[in-house]
Structure formats: C-alpha cells, structure tokens
Amino acid sequence: MMDMRASDGLGFMKMHGAGNDFVVIDSRGRGAVTTAALARALGDRNRGVGFDQLAEIRDSAEADFALDFWNADGSRAGACGNATRCVCDHVMRGLGRDAVTLVTARGLLRAVRRADGLVSVNMGQPQLDWREVPLAQEVDTLRLPLAGEPVAVGMGNPHCIRFVPDAEAVALAAEGPGMEHDPLFPERTNVEFASQTGPDRLRLRVWERGAGITLACGSGACATAVAANLRGLTGRQVVLEMDGGVLEVDWREDGVWLTGPVAHVFDGWLSPAYLEALA
Numbered sequence: 159m160m161d162m163r164a165s166d167g168l169g170f171m172k173m174h175g176a177g178n179d180f181v182v183i184d185s186r187g188r189g190a191v192t193t194a195a196l197a198r199a200l201g202d203r204n205r206g207v208g209f210d211q212l213a214e215i216r217d218s219a220e221a222d223f224a225l226d227f228w229n230a231d232g233s234r235a236g237a238c239g240n241a242t243r244c245v246c247d248h249v250m251r252g253l254g255r256d257a258v259t260l261v262t263a264r265g266l267l268r269a270v271r272r273a274d275g276l277v278s279v280n281m282g283q284p285q286l287d288w289r290e291v292p293l294a295q296e297v298d299t300l301r302l303p304l305a306g307e308p309v310a311v312g313m314g315n316p317h318c319i320r321f322v323p324d325a326e327a328v329a330l331a332a333e334g335p336g337m338e339h340d341p342l343f344p345e346r347t348n349v350e351f352a353s354q355t356g357p358d359r360l361r362l363r364v365w366e367r368g369a370g371i372t373l374a375c376g377s378g379a380c381a382t383a384v385a386a387n388l389r390g391l392t393g394r395q396v397v398l399e400m401d402g403g404v405l406e407v408d409w410r411e412d413g414v415w416l417t418g419p420v421a422h423v424f425d426g427w428l429s430p431a432y433l434e435a436l437a
C-alpha cells in the first residue's frame with residue numbers, strides 16, 4: 159500500500175448493480191492503496207467485507223477519474239460494467255452532473271444518468287478477433303471448438319457464451335470452473351449461459367472469472383448481447399434477465415452501452431488493527 163498509514167484505517171463504500179456487489183475505495187487525492195493481497199482479504203465474505211469485485215477510484219489527467227478492478231480472488235480485471243455504473247453514479251452525484259468520463263484499462267469511457275434514474279456506460283466496441291479476446295489459438299470465435307460451440311467475445315475482459323435451451327437448468331457450479339480454466343483461454347474466462355425468452359430478450363446466468371457465481375455481470379451482459387446478435391438470435395438492443403435484476407444492452411455505432419440500476423448500500427471503515435494484521 160502506498161501513501162496510507164494503517165493507523166488511519168481505510169474508508170470504503172459498499173455498492174451493487176443488480177446484485178453484482180462491490181467494495182469501492184476512493185483514492186482520489188492520494189496514491190492508490192489496493193494490492194492483490196488486500197483485495198483477496200477483503201473479498202473473503204467471512205473474514206473480510208465480501209464482494210464480487212473491488213474497484214479503486216484514482217485521479218486522472220484525461221478524464222473525470224480513473225478506475226481499476228480486482229476480483230474476489232485477488233486477480234485483476236480489465237473491465238467491470240456494473241462497478242463502473244455504480245462508481246459513475248457516485249462521482250456524478252459528487253460533481254452535480256448527469257455525465258462523466260473515466261479511464262479504465264479499456265481506455266476512455268463515458269457514462270450518463272438517464273431520465274429514469276438508471277445509469278448507462280459505453281463499454282466500448284466488442285473484441286471479436288481471437289487474439290483480442292484473448293484465445294490461445296486461431297479459431298472461429300463465433301463457434302468455439304468446445305462443448306455446445308460457445309461464442310468468445312472480449313469486452314476488455316474475456317467471455318465465453320454458450321446458448322442453451324434453458325439457462326435455469328444449467329448446473330453453474332459444476333460447469334463454470336472447467337470452462338473458466340479451459341486451455342483455450344490463456345487468461346481464463348468469464349462464462350455465460352444464455353437462453354432466449356423473447357425476440358430481444360435473454361435469460362442469462364454467469365460464472366465469473368475470479369469470483370464464481372454472481373447475481374449479474376455487466377460486461378457479460380454486453381458480450382452475450384453481441385454474441386446473440388452475431389448468431390442472428392436478436393437485434394442490437396437486448397434485455398437480459400439475470401439472477402439479481404434486469405440489464406439492458408444497446409450495441410450502437412459508438413460502442414456497447416450497458417444500462418441498469420445502481421445502489422450505494424453503506425459506507426464502512428477498515429480498522430487499523432485489521433489493516434496492520436494484513437501488512
């Protein structure tokens with residue numbers, strides 16, 4: 159940790175977007191503090207705080223702020239749509255605005271609050287080339303040589319989307335880990351099981367890389383909507399019913415827009431004794 163004395167403790171926010179839950183550390187005005195070890199410790203739902211992802215807000219010279227993501231297992235993530243939406247809501251409230259820009263590993267992103275209060279972020283263009291996902295070898299990303307011929311889509315992080323007749327019937331805990339660690343994905347992958355419930359409507363269940371089963375996944379919703387469109391199942395505007403709520407995806411000329419609810423649940427403070435024990 160940099161620029162932080164454990165004796166001061168450390169403040170954080172707990173947020174969620176459609177049940178995808180986050181610890182958010184606001185490090186604007188000081189150095190970044192998160193390490194893999196801190197993320198892993200805080201991610202423990204019994205001995206820490208518990209979250210699907212940890213997001214750390216940093217100062218940025220190019221945008222309103224910068225954002226970094228960690229999974230509950232301490233690994234880094236290049237994108238997290240729902241945490242991005244939650245943090246953008248917080249920053250927009252602080253600035254008294256309905257639009258912000260941010261920088262993530264994906265580059266410069268833009269978010270807005272809609273008139274109905276839902277928060278939308280442009281997650282950028284999907285990555286459809288096998289090298290960008292990334293995959294270990296050249297294959298057709300629209301029909302991977304794996305069980306069920308899933309689709310591979312990158313959204314700044316890797317996704318493997320399998321269309322099934324009934325997503326409810328999938329044994330996620332049994333199927334997810336094997337797909338996450340399949341050698342075709344050198345950086346592991348997030349895993350999505352989707353079934354069609356209407357013309358532009360999908361039921362989606364997710365096994366997230368580094369976090370396991372989650373109630374929703376924003377980048378997964380984007381990747382699934384793109385995959386469904388490319389497979390000819392839907393148009394470019396798709397509603398995705400996840401375990402924790404509904405997300406909307408709109409694949410426009412300027413990128414894939416993700417929209418959904420956000421909640422700032424509580425603020426907390428990590429005690430000096432807890433932080434010292436981690437040091």
Ligand SMILES: N[C@@H](CCC[C@H](N)C(=O)O)C(=O)O
Nearest residue numbers: 235238239240315375376377
């Ligand atoms: N919950 C996320 C995705 C988080 C990152 C993912 N587990 C990864 O390792 O890529 C979202 O809302 O996009």
